[in-house]
Amino acid sequence: MNKKLYCLLIxxxxxFGCLAPKYQRPAAPVPAQFPYSKExxxxxxxxxxxxxxxxxDEKLRKVINLALENNRDLEIASLxxxxxxSLYRVQRAQLFPSINGVGTSFKESIPPAVSGAPxxxxxxxxxxxxxxxxxxxDFFGRLRSLKKSALMRYFSSVEGxxxxxxxxxxxxxxxYYALAGDRENLTLSExxxxxxxxxxxxxxxxxxxxxxxxxxxxxxxxxxELSRTEYLRLKTIVEQDLSAxxxxxxxxxxxxLLPKDLSSLQLPDEIPPQLSSTVLLDRPDILSAENNLKAxxxxxxxxxxxxxxxxxxxxxxxxxxxxxxxxxxxxxxxWVFSSQVSIPIFDFGSxxxxxxxxxxxxxxxxxxxxxxxxxxxxxxxxxxxxxxQIEEQIxxxxxxxxxxxxxxxxxxxxxxxxxxxxxxxxxxxxxxYASRQQEIAIxxxxxxNRITLYKSLGGGKE
Numbered sequence: 001m002n003k004k005l006y007c008l009l010i011x012x013x014x015x016f017g018c019l020a021p022k023y024q025r026p027a028a029p030v031p032a033q034f035p036y037s038k039e040x041x042x043x044x045x046x047x048x049x050x051x052x053x054x055x056x057d058e059k060l061r062k063v064i065n066l067a068l069e070n071n072r073d074l075e076i077a078s079l080x081x082x083x084x085x086s087l088y089r090v091q092r093a094q095l096f097p098s099i100n101g102v103g104t105s106f107k108e109s110i111p112p113a114v115s116g117a118p119x120x121x122x123x124x125x126x127x128x129x130x131x132x133x134x135x136x137x138d139f140f141g142r143l144r145s146l147k148k149s150a151l152m153r154y155f156s157s158v159e160g161x162x163x164x165x166x167x168x169x170x171x172x173x174x175x176y177y178a179l180a181g182d183r184e185n186l187t188l189s190e191x192x193x194x195x196x197x198x199x200x201x202x203x204x205x206x207x208x209x210x211x212x213x214x215x216x217x218x219x220x221x222x223x224x225e226l227s228r229t230e231y232l233r234l235k236t237i238v239e240q241d242l243s244a245x246x247x248x249x250x251x252x253x254x255x256x257l258l259p260k261d262l263s264s265l266q267l268p269d270e271i272p273p274q275l276s277s278t279v280l281l282d283r284p285d286i287l288s289a290e291n292n293l294k295a296x297x298x299x300x301x302x303x304x305x306x307x308x309x310x311x312x313x314x315x316x317x318x319x320x321x322x323x324x325x326x327x328x329x330x331x332x333x334x335w336v337f338s339s340q341v342s343i344p345i346f347d348f349g350s351x352x353x354x355x356x357x358x359x360x361x362x363x364x365x366x367x368x369x370x371x372x373x374x375x376x377x378x379x380x381x382x383x384x385x386x387x388x389q390i391e392e393q394i395x396x397x398x399x400x401x402x403x404x405x406x407x408x409x410x411x412x413x414x415x416x417x418x419x420x421x422x423x424x425x426x427x428x429x430x431x432x433y434a435s436r437q438q439e440i441a442i443x444x445x446x447x448x449n450r451i452t453l454y455k456s457l458g459g460g461k462e
Contacts, residue, residue, distance in 0.1 A: 020145050020301025023294055029370045030377040033275050036384040046271065046457035047282050051169050054454055056266035059257045060176050063249060067172040068165070070250025077164035081157040088150040094143050097132035102316065104128075127334065129318015134340065136312050142305030145298045152295035159288035166284065166460035172248050173268070173451050179241040180259035181444040185437060186234040187261060192433050193231045196224040203422065216422040223426050262443055271387075271453045280376045283458040289372040293365040300362060303355040310342040379456040383449055390446050397439050404432040 055061055068074065106125040112118060138144055203220045206212035246252050259265055280286060319332040344351060411428035414420040454460065 020141070020148070020298050020304075023297050025290065026293075026366055026370060028277065028281070028373050030277050030280075030373055032277060034277055034377070034384055035381050036388060046279065046454065046459045049269070049454070049459050051460045054269050054459060055173060056268065059259065060173060060265070063176055063245070063253055063257050064169055064172045066251060066253065067168050067249045071168050071248060072250060074161075074164050074168050077157075077161040081154070081161045084150070084154040084157040088147070088154045091143075091147045091150040094136070095138060095147065097135035097313070099130055099132055101130050102128070102318070125320065127318060127320040129316050129334065131314070131316025131318070131336070133314050134312040135314070136310065139311060140305040140308040142302050142308075145301035145305060149295040149298035149302065152291045152298060156288045156291035156295065159284040159291060162284035163288060166455055166458075168248065169460045170451050170455040172245070174448055175241065175245045175248055176259060177262065177265070177444060177447045177451075179238065179245055180262045180265055181440055182234065182238050182241050183259065184261035184263070184440050186231070186238050188433070188436055188440070189227065189231045189234050192429070193224070193227045195429070196220070196227045199425075200224045212422075219422055219426055223429070262440065262447075267447060268450045268454065271450055271457070277377055277380075279457055280373055280380070283376055283456075286369070286372045286376060289365070289369040293362070293369050296358070296362040296365040299358045300355070303351070303358040306351050306354065307344060309344075310340075312340040312342075314338045314340070376456060380453065383453040383456055386445075386449050387453065390442065390449055393442050394446065397435065397442050401432075401435045401439050404428070404435040408432045 051064065052061060055064065104125075104127045106123075108123045110117075110121045110123055112120060136143060200220045200223075203212050203217050207214065207217045242253075242258070315335075315337045317333075317335045319329070320334040321329065321332045408425075408428040408431075411420065411425045415422055415425045
């Protein structure tokens with residue numbers, strides 16, 4: 001090759017070998033520290049806390065493992081990652097020439113009127129060999145940009161799988177504790193129903209003996225039926241909770257693994273203080289958005305490269321013969337080498353608009369990346385604020401339950417002594433039932449807050 005041409009090609013490769021813009025991570029559009037976070041002695045990094053260590057309850061861990069093995073959403077996310085890995089390998093293979101085995105046969109009848117021969121002439125040609133067809137020499141980085149784009153989209157799908165995995169772990173735990181809380185509510189409702197049934201029977205006897213009024217009897221009957229309606233409603237909720245747990249687990253959870261109530265379960269770990277919002281950059285969903293941004297950045301390089309010449313090479317080595325039996329004779333060797341250069345001149349703006357679209361795609365990817373960070377920041381901030389409020393509510397509700405129990409006890413004494421009517425007992429019982437329900441609800445909220453914060457801070461990785 002001419003030295004000047006060789007040097008020119010080297011210069012072109014150096015200047016245009018990588019036409020994609022240099023990637024720079026956008027600045028996080030959130031404050032450097034979370035609001036409502038507190039200084040503390042614990043410094044354990046939440047994404048490093050394995051879910052097996054965070055969730056202490058042995059039965060719950062077994063149910064989570066069931067979900068990781070059988071959940072269909074997680075399976076779909078895994079298959080999507082496998083698919084994009086294959087597509088990346090397809091794109092990477094475009095950088096190298098494909099070697100193909102080729103055989104051809106040609107047979108043509110040439111009449112005397114054409115050949116001038118006294119009779120029809122049969123012309124034959126047989127070829128066979130191996131070679132490559134129109135392999136693109138990637139001087140300007142088009143194929144490399146497309147390969148990088150495919151690789152980044154594969155990485156994004158991997159992070160998407162990790163994000164789905166974290167969601168399955170936290171979702172299973174939330175469903176499990178919700179079932180436990182509603183079962184505890186059902187037990188409380190059943191206990192209240194039994195108490196009101198006993199009260200109804202007692203007042204009925206007293207009414208028959210003229211010791212209770214008809215109003216008291218009707219009040220007791222109303223309270224019993226109201227409690228029975230509540231009990232049936234909670235039974236339905238418990239069955240729905242069980243169906244939801246089976247769905248996320250991907251199969252029917254064995255009865256021996258199901259929770260009895262909240263009080264019988266071990267709670268998840270307390271979330272350590274987390275001040276810096278940079279922890280969000282390691283969340284799988286944010287890493288997935290960033291990899292999509294890198295893919296869009298590489299697509300710009302591929303679009304820019306389309307403005308430069310296409311250089312293709314076709315070559316083959318084999319044999320040719322006018323007689324099939326002589327195709328593999330030593331004197332029938334044949335080789336072909338050809339190159340093609342295609343220079344874009346005018347395409348009615350197709351390339352310009354493709355480049356413009358790729359730049360818009362990058363802007364969209366930047367906006368999606370920034371939104372993912374802002375959404376994550378909000379989730380953590382809300383969780384930290386709720387965490388502080390829950391502690392105060394627990395203290396308040398504990399005192400409320402204690403006061404309600406004492407009021408109910410005194411109301412019963414006053415009614416038995418004839419000082420007060422039965423309506424006061426019902427009101428006190430109603431208040432006690434409501435306060436105990438609130439106690440269950442706030443304990444469940446405390447657990448859900450820990451799980452949500454663990455997920456929001458990127459916990460649950462393998």
